[in-house]
Amino acid sequence: MNIIYKFLVRLRAYKKEDIDIVLEYINDPEVKKYLVPGIPFPFRKEDEEKWYQNLDPFSTKSYSFDIETLEGKEYIGGCGINDVDWKNSVAVVGIFLGKPHWNKGYGTDAMKVLVRFIFEEMNINKIKLYVYSFNKRAIKSYEKVGFKKEGVLREEIFRNGKYHDVYVMGILKKEWQSKI
Template sequence: MIRGNLVELRPVTAEDMERLYVWRNDEEVATWAAGSSFVTYSIVSLDTLRTMYEEALRTSKLDDKLNQFIFSVYTLDGVHIGNCDYRQVDPITRAATIGIGILAKEYWSKGYGTDTLHALLRFLFLKMNLNRVQLDTWSGNTRAIRAYEKCGFVLEGRLRQNEYIDGQYHDTILMGLLREDYLQIK
């Protein structure tokens, strides 16, 4: 378990799948979490999520959780509020891609996303000894972009009009954080 000031990052359990099913099928939550991937993200059955969970368990055992891992995000008083992950770990460059979603609406804009990022980054940089972490989002997701910037991420690229959300085009925002920068702001 990885602990922050507001959250704990725990391995995903089968019980988490039922809440994830509700969140992924909530149009507002799914739009913020998935951007233009909304359709494939949200239209998913509980059985499919359970199968994905079982596959993730099997895969993580095979690769010893070094290349990818999904965490459930819980408040310190035990409320499941979202998930985060790392994936595509490159052992040569010591880089990884991350994702985060505070999916319980009542926990939005209260610091839980930033705390989740801090806890995940501390683990990746100080325990896994990574040198670089990157992520992407869509330009309309200003709440997420603010949280990323608070944690030290910088804009590294923009894919113009690469997302299509609610009838409008948005840019894909690419952000990165280096270990040396993380250590300065930590």
Template sequence: MEGTLVRLRAIERSDIDAIMQWVGDEEVTRFLGGEMMLGPMSRIAEEKWIEQAAAPATNTRRFVIEKLGDHRYLGSTDLHNISWVNRSAEVGIVIGDKPSWGKGYGTDAMRVLLRFAFDRLNLNRVSLRVFDYNPRAIASYEKCGFKREGVLRQDKYLAGEYHDTIVMGVLASEYRARLNSRLSP
């Protein structure tokens, strides 16, 4: 699935070296939730994760973000907690390659993911959680149409301080309205 800068594709075993470059890097993982905060990930654990992430699952879709042109691995993105009843999902994204931050890749990848979520999976709502100390991510999500919906106060502990988690979401109707306004003359 292609955007203007990146392509989203399935995860392969051969992605392991590129993934290992960033999974132990706290400058990257400090922005991520879940198991990423539990400390360095071993290659064995990461190989197991790839096996599981590559297998089809009913409530998750995971993709590698690669650069268009040279196919270089940049990071990964996913839809998780997909509810086929509520037609909703949560999104996660990481550009693991730090020199590639701030060059538009994350925003482009998110736009491709939203296209997939709304136009292919027919979801109605996509949401995410982002820490208040991540203004780059928040700016990128706002460019994709996400709105701030609420704050989970002191939800996140990092390095001796508690931080707020911001919940953001975008609805299918908002996504389509933005798309139409961009397409209209």
């Protein structure tokens, strides 16, 4: 399956020509503060090119997708499966959007597409993610998809001069199936 369709977005393989816009989006301080737990140091083009070269479509642990609008086929962000525990049937996911595409329903839609792919194509039982407590927009989006807060990693991240919690959220396949 090369392209996964939904209502607002499709998930597709990364293209080399996406690298410049990826860098623009992930190096935006407003975006980066939600992405990396460490020091939000800017990524270089060489870093992104190396990451791109290391993408492996035959991986059994991680999978990365571009998020593209259905209308206009515009790159707007990325999402992926960061880790898969096949024995216990658990996948860890992540997502980001470029700031110009916030608050338009794209993130929620992309996460719905990703969740559907994981449950229907990979036969995974549980999907989980980590989100910073100050990322209220993302938390609301994840809850719309069906994720529930499962735990709190107290004062796990230092951002903007103070410590913040990290929430662990998850959704089970049976919960998702009851929503569709």
